[in-house]
Amino acid sequence: xxxxxxxxxxxxxxxxxxxxxxxxxxxxxxxxxxxxxxxxxxxxxxxxxxxxxxxxxxxxxxxxxxxxxxxxxxxxxxxxxxxxxxxxxxxxxxxxxxxxxxxxxxx
Amino acid sequence: xxxxxxxxxxxxxxxxxxxxxxxxxxxxxxxxxxxxxxxxxxxxxxxxxxxxxxxxxxxxxxxxxxxxxxxxxxxxxxxxxxxxxxxxxxxxxxxxxxxxxxxxxxxxxxxxxx
Numbered sequence: 001x002x003x004x005x006x007x008x009x010x011x012x013x014x015x016x017x018x019x020x021x022x023x024x025x026x027x028x029x030x031x032x033x034x035x036x037x038x039x040x041x042x043x044x045x046x047x048x049x050x051x052x053x054x055x056x057x058x059x060x061x062x063x064x065x066x067x068x069x070x071x072x073x074x075x076x077x078x079x080x081x082x083x084x085x086x087x088x089x090x091x092x093x094x095x096x097x098x099x100x101x102x103x104x105x106x107x
Numbered sequence: 108x109x110x111x112x113x114x115x116x117x118x119x120x121x122x123x124x125x126x127x128x129x130x131x132x133x134x135x136x137x138x139x140x141x142x143x144x145x146x147x148x149x150x151x152x153x154x155x156x157x158x159x160x161x162x163x164x165x166x167x168x169x170x171x172x173x174x175x176x177x178x179x180x181x182x183x184x185x186x187x188x189x190x191x192x193x194x195x196x197x198x199x200x201x202x203x204x205x206x207x208x209x210x211x212x213x214x215x216x217x218x219x220x221x
Contacts, residue, residue, distance in 0.1 A: 001169075034208060036152075043202055043211035044152065055209065087152055089208065094166040096142075096154035096208075 002026050002090050006099030012107040017078045021102045023071045023088035032092035035064055035073045038101075039084045047086075048073065078104075109133040109210045111203045116215030123193050123219075129186040129203030129212060137181035140164075140206035143188050145199035146214075153199075156188065157206075171197075193219045 003026035013019050023033065031051040036044035046055045048064035051071055061076040075082055083106050088099040115127040129141070143156045156177040157166045165177055176189040186203055200214040 036208075043214055045211075046209050049207065049209070089152070089154075091207070094154075094157060095168045096157075098152040098154070100151050 001095055002029060002092065002097050004088055004090055004097050004099040006086075006088055006102050008102060009100065010103040010105060012105045013078055014107045015078050015080060017107075019075045019078060019104065021073045021086055021088075021104075023066075023073070023099050025069045025071075025090055025092075028068050029090045029092035031067050032090055033064070033066065033071045034089045034091060035062075036087045036089065037082075037084045038087065044087060049091075075104075080106075109205070111205065111210060111212035113201060113203050113212045113215035116201065116217045118218045118220065119193055120221050121194060121219055124189070124191045125193065125217060127188040127190065127201055127203075127215060127217070131184045131186065131203075134205075134210075136184040137161075141179060141186045142204040142206070142208065143177060143186075144202045144204050144208070144211075145197075146202070147196070147199040150199075158186070160206075190217070193217075195219050 005024045007022050033051045035048040038044040047058050047062050052064045063074050065072050086102045110132045112130045138160050140159045144154050146152050155168045155171050158177045174192045178187045198219045200216050202214045203212040
């Protein structure tokens with residue numbers, strides 16, 4: 001199985017800050033990487049697919065990059081509604097696997 | 108509007124069986140593969156099963172292989188998960204998710220406990 005390792009596991013930031021979350025795959029997954037945002041008690045929401053494609057309706061302050069084994073999610077200017085938990089996920093092969101999550105908290 | 112609505116979650120004893128359902132609407136269900144993904148209390152996300160649009164391709168996570176069975180009824184726009192030999196560690200919110208994980212249901216809670 002492909003292991004997905006996210007870092008950091010938690011981060012504190014302020015409104016307006018730029019935040020970057022990284023995800024590393026245990027083997028080459030090309031661009032088959034997605035990012036999700038999850039708020040308490042809610043289902044995950046797809047933000048980015050194919051490593052860098054913005055899902056319809058997602059604000060442009062979210063961006064993704066990377067290929068192969070190393071990927072990043074960047075939020076260019078944090079808004080109050082962005083404080084949540086973020087997960088990466090590989091869609092290269094079954095079993096699909098997720099990172100352990102990064103909790104983004106208000107500083 | 109794409110909607111996925113899960114049902115069937117409940118409190119059940121270890122060793123028991125349960126069938127989850129997912130009612131799909133707002134898209135051509137019969138042309139999309141579907142997944143089940145679960146999330147234990149305070150835990151991360153775990154993909155557990157996929158079924159192709161026509162049902163010919165099925166995959167399971169090792170943690171549920173041999174105990175869970177995914178199926179679908181395209182005439183009823185419905186996805187199912189038959190869960191047998193349930194264990195404490197199967198306690199989770201179970202999500203019905205469209206093929207590329209772009210649309211998720213609201214989830215249904217399964218609690219396995221004596």
